[in-house]
Amino acid sequence: MKIDAKTKLLGIIGYPIGHSLSPFLHTMIAKKYELNYIYLAFEVKPSMLKNIKEAVLTLGICGLNVTIPYKEKIILYLDDIEKLAKHIGAVNTIVNKNGQLIGYNTDIYGFVKSLEDIVVENEDAFVIGCGGVSRAIICGLDELGVNKVYIYDIDNKKMEFLKDKFGKYVVPIREQEIEKIVKDSKIIINATPLGMKEGDPSPIDLGLITNQHIVYDVIYNRETELIKHAKKIGCRYVIDGKSMFVYQAANSFFLWTGVKPDVKFMYNLVNKLVK
Numbered sequence: 001m002k003i004d005a006k007t008k009l010l011g012i013i014g015y016p017i018g019h020s021l022s023p024f025l026h027t028m029i030a031k032k033y034e035l036n037y038i039y040l041a042f043e044v045k046p047s048m049l050k051n052i053k054e055a056v057l058t059l060g061i062c063g064l065n066v067t068i069p070y071k072e073k074i075i076l077y078l079d080d081i082e083k084l085a086k087h088i089g090a091v092n093t094i095v096n097k098n099g100q101l102i103g104y105n106t107d108i109y110g111f112v113k114s115l116e117d118i119v120v121e122n123e124d125a126f127v128i129g130c131g132g133v134s135r136a137i138i139c140g141l142d143e144l145g146v147n148k149v150y151i152y153d154i155d156n157k158k159m160e161f162l163k164d165k166f167g168k169y170v171v172p173i174r175e176q177e178i179e180k181i182v183k184d185s186k187i188i189i190n191a192t193p194l195g196m197k198e199g200d201p202s203p204i205d206l207g208l209i210t211n212q213h214i215v216y217d218v219i220y221n222r223e224t225e226l227i228k229h230a231k232k233i234g235c236r237y238v239i240d241g242k243s244m245f246v247y248q249a250a251n252s253f254f255l256w257t258g259v260k261p262d263v264k265f266m267y268n269l270v271n272k273l274v275k
Contacts, residue, residue, distance in 0.1 A: 001031045003038060009059065010039040010256060013052065013074075014067035017043040019196055019221050021273055022065055022249065028269055029253055029261045037062070037257065044070070052077050053101055056094070063256035064094040065249075068193060071132025078103045088139050089165060090132035093252040104255060107136035110248030112143055118214065118237050121145035126178075126185040128203045129192035130158035133218055137191055138166055150181045182208040186236075189216040195224030202226050211235050220245040221274060242270050 012022045018041075026039035042064075044052065049070060056064065066074050071090040075081060078094065081103040085091050091103035125146050127134055130153035141149050150171045153159050159172035173181050182188060182204065194203040196219050206229045209215060215230035220241030230238040246266045254260050 001027070001038075002036075004036070006036055008037045009061045010037055010063050011042050011061060012039070012065040012067060013042045013044045013049075013070060015044055015046060015069060017041045017067070020067065021221060021245070021270060024273065025246075025249055025266060025269055026253060029266065030257075032265060033257075033259050033261070035257060035259065049073060050077065053079075056096055056101060057099060060096075062096050063252070065252055066092050066094065068131065068133075072135075075103060077101070084108065084139075088135045090135045092132070092136075092248065093255060095255050104252075105136055106248040106251035106255070107133055107244070108140045108143075109251045110244040110246070111137050111140040113247040114239055114243035115140075115144060115216075118239075120187055120214065122147050123186040123214075124148045124150065124184060125187035125189060126150045126152070126181050127189045127191050128152055129190065130155065130162050131191065134191040135162065135165075137189060137218075138162065138170060141187075142166075142169060146187070150185060152178060152181075178204070179208055182213075186212070187214045187216065189218070190224070190226055191218050193219070195219040195226060196221060198222070200224070202229070209233065209235065215239070217241055218244060220270070223274070242267070242274060246270060 020041050023039050023041050030037040071092055074091050079100040085103050085105035088105045093104040093106050095102045125141050138149050150173050151159055152173050163170050163172050190203045192203050194200050202225045211234045213235050214237045215235050216239045217224050217227050218241045227240050250261050250263055
């Protein structure tokens, strides 16, 4: 790749951001298709998020991904939001269209694609964590025909908000109900950051997981204790965050460039970095 005065800039914002594999992945995609783009990570402190539009327009950034903790908060600073992202209430992709910042959600696409070969219709799911990515997951589960989604978060306000937003399909539970809900649900999903760092505890008591569960973890930068345990006991299906990460990234790249990247190529890149 030759970087010159015509190189276009893409990036990701979050806080913290050091764990992200997106800069490597997107820059290598651009190189494969001989596109003059480079992708960088920008650690944006919460007090500076209000300046994001000015920064994008000043630097001529073509597009951004948005990660924790800004997927909901970023909406305040955008000019428009695509219909699906508005329904979800979270944005993970921004496109700079002639000075107008448009928000999209490609997480739901990534999540649904990652489960396309698994029948989850009429099953119950338990989602741990009620942040931006969980909103896309809840909408994706609805699209896939899941019967009911139980949710848990240490922040009761977040749970109540999602219940009000998505209706009776979503059921908040208390901590003391977790054991029963895990027993009754076929699909267990970690939508928290727990597992991103070495030494992180599991978001759920691993002893509650049986080999009849479908276990899904959104963490993609390392194999979490939850995923290791699910594999060890022979769960029905074990899906780590790499699949969702790759598919959502492919969709974001298409929104920015009009190019649909080779997903197998992307998987190979990610698998070289994640052990």
